[in-house]
Amino acid sequence: MSYIEQNKAAWKRLSRSTRIATDEECRNPMAALDPRGWLPDSVGGLNVLCLASGGGRQSILYALAGAKVTVVDVSPAMLQLDLREAKKRDVQIKTVCSSMEDLPTLENGSFDIVHHPVSTCYVPDLTPVYKEVARLLKDYGIYIGQHKQPTNLQIAAATGRGEYCLGVEYYHRGPLPDAAGAMYREKDATEYLHRWEDLIGGLCRAGLWIEDLREPYWGDPSAPPGLKAHRCRYTAPYVRVKARRRPRTGDDGKRLVVS
Ligand SMILES: C[S@@+](CC[C@H](N)C(=O)[O-])C[C@H]1O[C@@H](n2cnc3c(N)ncnc32)[C@H](O)[C@@H]1O
Numbered sequence: 094m095s096y097i098e099q100n101k102a103a104w105k106r107l108s109r110s111t112r113i114a115t116d117e118e119c120r121n122p123m124a125a126l127d128p129r130g131w132l133p134d135s136v137g138g139l140n141v142l143c144l145a146s147g148g149g150r151q152s153i154l155y156a157l158a159g160a161k162v163t164v165v166d167v168s169p170a171m172l173q174l175d176l177r178e179a180k181k182r183d184v185q186i187k188t189v190c191s192s193m194e195d196l197p198t199l200e201n202g203s204f205d206i207v208h209h210p211v212s213t214c215y216v217p218d219l220t221p222v223y224k225e226v227a228r229l230l231k232d233y234g235i236y237i238g239q240h241k242q243p244t245n246l247q248i249a250a251a252t253g254r255g256e257y258c259l260g261v262e263y264y265h266r267g268p269l270p271d272a273a274g275a276m277y278r279e280k281d282a283t284e285y286l287h288r289w290e291d292l293i294g295g296l297c298r299a300g301l302w303i304e305d306l307r308e309p310y311w312g313d314p315s316a317p318p319g320l321k322a323h324r325c326r327y328t329a330p331y332v333r334v335k336a337r338r339r340p341r342t343g344d345d346g347k348r349l350v351v352s
Pocket of ligand 1: 210
């Protein structure tokens with residue numbers, strides 16, 4: 094089975110427990126979407142692409158905040174949740190069932206914002222994904238992406254004494270092996286490790302400027318070994334990056350200004 098079919102099947106199952114937008118989040122969608130203040134004060138009227146973002150959360154929050162939303166996902170089951178929640182919340186959204194690597198039905202330079210929750214781990218190569226992001230964003234458009242960080246995917250086991258074993262090489266290619274001790278992996282999904290030069294360098298090479306990068310702290314100093322909150326003291330689960338589409342013409346950022 095291809096990684097696409099494998100992940101579609103995995104997300105069909107995971108769609109039963111995915112986190113949809115709550116009533117509280119829907120009352121203040123911008124606060125739920127943007128605790129870091131990365132978005133404009135209002136997204137009203139903006140074209141937003143929720144990329145690999147099915148599941149009835151981000152699409153609904155952006156739509157409630159007044160954006161014109163397109164949500165792409167490879168899983169019909171996840172997109173069903175978006176449609177169900179859109180109906181419930183009385184908002185309009187457009188859904189596209191496709192892999193994030195190839196989105197020919199979406200027009201060049203048509204989005205102000207691309208919001209991309211954790212999902213790059215489900216494709217072997219980020220180059221086509223970032224190429225699509227760069228193609229679809231307007232000049233100066235905002236990209237917000239979350240990515241599982243490499244160390245997190247390298248950890249294959251814990252000793253029980255609070256030590257974590259890097260069981261996967263940093264330069265590993267191809268699907269990640271099954272690992273009983275690996276947290277932050279989805280059961281039965283095919284996942285890939287992407288190095289920093291792919292995650293961040295790839296974004297720059299595709300034509301985006303990085304503006305910020307955050308690592309959430311989910312650790313708890315009192316958590317015993319075996320819990321995620323213990324492991325998170327050793328490695329952040331993911332990173333969140335804000336980038337902006339470099340303008341296609343004019344200042345390409347290569348000019349060095351010396352005063
Ligand atoms: C962690 S979920 C992200 C969305 C979720 N709403 C959230 O808040 O985290 C990952 C999503 O990526 C989707 N996905 C996996 N492989 C994909 C691919 N090749 N193209 C597009 N979406 C994909 C899954 O179906 C799933 O909906």
